């Protein structure tokens with residue numbers, strides 16, 4: 030059977046939160062650690078994607094370093110996984126241009142990300158020039174760059190959250206369009222959708238935990254101290270009903286805390302079973318158990334992060350350059366085939 034090639038990316042937009050970790054990053058580490066050497070693993074800090082919204086250069090520079098340090102801190106190993114900055118491998122942008130000559134405008138206009146980023150209604154049309162006056166080409170064509178990221182490495186599997194399903198579908202469609210015109214260059218990648226690991230906001234538990242939430246107490250960052258974690262969980266919105274029960278519809282706050290416990294529980298218990306065990310504990314003790322559990326699991330990551338970010342100048346850059354070298358070599362093989370198929 031065909032070799033598995035796994036690709037995924039993360040934007041440099043600040044220290045990841047618990048939702049990013051449980052929904053995406055921890056899955057990357059699992060895919061790496063369970064591999065017996067038969068799969069290729071490629072993970073990118075997709076800094077070109079970050080440019081689709083306004084960025085301040087010094088802030089972006091800092092975030093790029095921080096996220097790279099996070100990837101190492103969570104346990105991605107540059108000996109087993111290729112870790113690199115997207116902007117260090119020009120083939121990503123080059124393939125994007127080539128794919129944009131076959132990508133469907135109609136398909137892109139129906140996608141949701143540009144609308145949600147500009148807070149436009151889902152049914153807005155490109156003909157509505159009033160609504161789209163702030164729409165930049167890069168934000169609109171973002172899915173084409175994402176398709177190029179995946180296809181330039183001829184990835185077969187893409188671990189992503191549920192929200193990214195439509196981007197994988199677009200990638201498959203664009204790969205097929207290209208193959209149909211120029212020959213079978215790209216495999217159609219499959220999404221590896223992680224099974225419902227959605228972590229909700231600590232302050233408004235009907236919404237997912239997100240870095241764009243204005244209230245920083247709504248999320249736990251991977252670098253939060255034990256004290257921060259306890260403080261934020263203590264202030265999490267719950268309710269005043271007696272007894273602990275798992276009931277996401279009627280008790281979203283408490284249920285979110287139990288789900289977080291469940292994500293860290295290795296015994297295979299369901300959320301209902303976990304809640305039953307804690308049934309007669311007070312809300313205060315539940316919160317203390319949850320905070321202690323999160324802290325215990327994030328402590329090593331946090332300590333490694335501060336160790337890595339504090340290393341001598343040039344350390345991270347060296348690791349990233351070695352990753353970029355591998356990624357360039359891999360991408361250049363694809364680009365050779367692409368150029369030849371196109372007559373370039």
Ligand code: ADP
Pocket residue numbers: 040047048049050051052053189190191192193226227228229237238239240241
């Ligand atoms: P944010 O919503 O904070 O801006 P991103 O959109 O950058 O996060 O998401 C990066 C990755 O983390 C994606 O794969 C996404 O599915 C996952 N993710 C983001 N928020 C959550 C959450 N609250 N729970 C689970 N996974 C999440």
Ligand code: NA
Pocket residue numbers: none
């Ligand atoms: Na998001």
